[in-house]
Amino acid sequence: MANRTNSTNAPSKKTPSELDEYDFELPRELIAQEPALKRTDSRMMVIHRITGQMDHVSVRDLPSFLRAGDAMVVNDSKVIPARLLGFRSQTRGRWEGLFLREENGIAELICKTRGTMQPGEEIVIRDPEGREAQKLIVVAGSERGHMLLKPEPNIPWLELLDSNGRVPLPPYIRDGRMTSMDKERYQTVYARNPGSVAAPTAGLHITQELIQRIRAAGVALVSLTLHVGLGTFRPIQTACLSEHKMHSEYAQITEPVVKRLASCRAEGGRIVAVGTTSARTLETAAMSGGGPLVPWTGQTDIFIRPGHQFKAVDVLLTNFHLPRSSLIVLACAFANRDLIMEAYRKAIEQEYRFYSYGDCMLIV
DSSP states (O other): OOOTTSOOOOOSOOOOOGGGGGOOOOOGGGBOSSOOSSGGGSEEEEEOTTTOOEEEEEGGGGGGGSOTTOEEEEEOEEEOOOEEEEEETTTOOEEEEEEEEEETTEEEEEEEESSOOOTTOEEEEEOTTSOEEEEEEEEEEOGGGEEEEEEESOOOHHHHHHHHOBOOOOTTTGGGOOOTTHHHHTSOTTOOEEEESSOOGGGGGOOHHHHHHHHHTTOEEEEEEEOOOGGGGOOOOOSSGGGOOOOOEEEEEOHHHHHHHHHHHHTTOOEEEESHHHHHHHHHHHHHTTSSOOOEEEEEOOOOOTTOOOSSOSEEEEEOOOTTSHHHHHHHHHSOHHHHHHHHHHHHHTTOOBSTTSOEEEEO
């Protein structure tokens, strides 16, 4: 089916592909432009993998679907205000950059401007109030708008971004335009390790009060880290899933967390992954250990698709994702494609809110 959320100049006739099985038609009005008034106001569809039953509740009901002895795993990565706006000193032409990574004071950014920037050229950054605030010097360029830049004078990049950056909202939320509210709401309440350019959105529904209720129910809360990269916005382009190459992202799961999860499993508890980023990190660490979960740090490009045998995830909390994306493919791998696509059909029918600021599903 055609996807109303994406404009395309594709011809009317095309060869069917494996990816077409993960497509769906979504009315634009169901793409959430603002978060729910309260995080736990969001709706939650509970999908029972064995029976196919679907319950329609709210996020505040989450503790009733967990069991004493379970362990809930969250991604504690913090979204950095990675989007910078400014102008080129020499031409006064508009410039926009998205911070990706930094090493030894030199950062890689994706830059958009007219013409070609040269090494040594100066960029003037404007802060969120529009004031001229910081200078950047072009160190080198690379392919597809990727540039290396350094601050002048030299200051830590995280400090520079915190003072002058904007939250890099996905393009389907207000065309990426940030409001003052987004700095808080496009961030989980447990975020502590700066590094993501997009939020691990399943966790946006969770509040400190809900965490207290979950712990009171006998469920442990543990954290890992996966820094969400720019590739999270990219749809799959290949017709065959096996040909798709995932973007690489930094992830870490520590030894104390691994021991806690091993104890949970040994005592009959379930591992509840909050979000696809937590699930991907857990499965990366399990595959690294040849089955058992082991401590792991590195760059992961794991692409979880149907046929994957989950080793470290028993329950998955996840949002409603973009069609033809690696995220909806992961959800279909965890349950099964027909069940998940039926859940999406019902979500549209019952006007669930979709994507980052939207509602969620709990797959048990």
